[in-house]
Amino acid sequence: MQKLIFGNWKMNLSAADAVKLAKKTSAFALDASRIKVGVFPSFPALERVAFALKGSAIILGGQDCFWASSGAFTGEISPSQLKESGCTHVLIGHSERRQNFNETDEMVNRKMRAALAAGLTPIMCVGETDNDRRNGQWSNVIAGQTAKGLAGVEVSGGQEIVIAYEPVWAIGTGRACAPEDARKAHALIMNTVIELFAPSVAKNNFRIIYGGSVDAGNIGSYLFQEGIDGALVGGASQRGDAFAAVVAAAQK
Numbered sequence: 611m612q613k614l615i616f617g618n619w620k621m622n623l624s625a626a627d628a629v630k631l632a633k634k635t636s637a638f639a640l641d642a643s644r645i646k647v648g649v650f651p652s653f654p655a656l657e658r659v660a661f662a663l664k665g666s667a668i669i670l671g672g673q674d675c676f677w678a679s680s681g682a683f684t685g686e687i688s689p690s691q692l693k694e695s696g697c698t699h700v701l702i703g704h705s706e707r708r709q710n711f712n713e714t715d716e717m718v719n720r721k722m723r724a725a726l727a728a729g730l731t732p733i734m735c736v737g738e739t740d741n742d743r744r745n746g747q748w749s750n751v752i753a754g755q756t757a758k759g760l761a762g763v764e765v766s767g768g769q770e771i772v773i774a775y776e777p778v779w780a781i782g783t784g785r786a787c788a789p790e791d792a793r794k795a796h797a798l799i800m801n802t803v804i805e806l807f808a809p810s811v812a813k814n815n816f817r818i819i820y821g822g823s824v825d826a827g828n829i830g831s832y833l834f835q836e837g838i839d840g841a842l843v844g845g846a847s848q849r850g851d852a853f854a855a856v857v858a859a860a861q862k
């Protein structure tokens with residue numbers, strides 16, 4: 611199955627720079643049978659990046675969405691507005707949103723259901739903090755975030771749900787998670803999914819990817835692990851040469 615390599619550009623890059631990076635990304639040599647690449651620019655760049663990616667195989671996603679489809683929610687973006695801007699995917703519950711904007715599991719769940727109802731593929735981020743790991747709570751935190759985020763979610767047909775295991779302490783720190791620990795976390799997430807959905811749905815409709823200080827040097831050690839279907843890449847996706855190196859290494 612294709613590995614997913616998704617670049618989270620966060621609140622970085624001017625729209626013009628995002629377009630330049632998108633053009634570089636669309637020129638990557640991709641073996642479509644092995645890899646699917648996506649980029650997640652900030653909102654004001656979406657339409658221009660969508661235009662730059664036209665005709666390429668690169669996926670476009672938003673970094674967040676609100677759960678209502680329209681209304682008096684100043685500053686928010688609906689799933690249908692993301693689609694209108696050319697997105698097929700959306701990140702939900704990134705730890706930077708959970709930590710800086712107090713996003714709760716219940717909010718993540720509402721966003722998940724809204725994104726799916728609009729036909730977007732959500733990438734739901736889960737992961738423990740340093741403290742959680744020190745206190746032996748990592749598995750409870752990950753299983754809890756996964757189960758609460760997916761509560762009441764219905765999966766139909768070929769709808770895909772991606773879960774990104776992103777230990778908070780590994781994001782942007784250069785302290786990447788040991789691949790064996792990531793494998794264990796992915797297995798736990800898959801077991802949690804299996805408790806909520808039919809095994810065939812868990813197997814066919816869910817993908818689980820790792821995120822946290824991924825670069826060209828370590829991507830191979832994650833993709834090699836059973837149950838790791840790709841990577842969500844922050845810092846190393848925000849420069850053409852570094853992202854190209856990650857994608858090249860992912861195809862080795």
Ligand code: PEP
Pocket residue numbers: 618776780781782783784821822823824842843844845846
């Ligand atoms: C992220 O923002 O989701 C992320 C994993 O960032 P980084 O690769 O920089 O750790």
